[in-house]
Amino acid sequence: FFAVRSVTYCSVLDPVVPYQQGRQQGPESRTEEPAMDTYERIVQQLFAKRFNLTLHKIKEHSEPTPDFEVHSSAGCVAVLEVKAIECTAVDVSDLIATERDFVCGSLAKDNCASRVATKIHTAIRQLEVSSHPKIFVLVNDGIEADQFDLQEALRGYLSYGDEKVTMLPARAWERMVVDRGKVDLYVWIELHPQPQIHWVATGA
16 A cells, blocks of 8 residues: 655755754764765755754665665664656757657656656665665656656556556566565655655555
């Protein structure tokens, strides 16, 4: 069972310093934080400000590892992996569709759900090394995909009235049935046109 929730926030980019928040550290005890990319920083700030959770960046190794440990006042409560969906359109003409581009209500060349599914499988390999609950965060920085591509990737289809539509290859869906429950919480962060956050709990 997949329950979808959605909340709109004013901003996920308000300046905060979540890694040091609530910690009293002198110069002699402060350790250098592993490097983070832009999307990891956005997620770290969001979880600190909205959920009062501190994300500790995990140093990368040769073996797969999650991006973060998620800490509350009780200690480590989960591990978290961040992936970004970036725009692949070469120019605006790639985003203009005509009637002949649609099949059963969906764009024939729409591969966004497949891209999301690939990100999920990659993240699972990094998350499953931990025994903690697992959170996967997708940050959408493009304009082609949306949270419904996450729903399609996890459910195998989207419902339009009484009709079920999917652009996912059958083999991709079969693989997802096996893997999707290995993540406890999926989070979709939409950056455009205004920041939003959606989440899907697997019930696993």
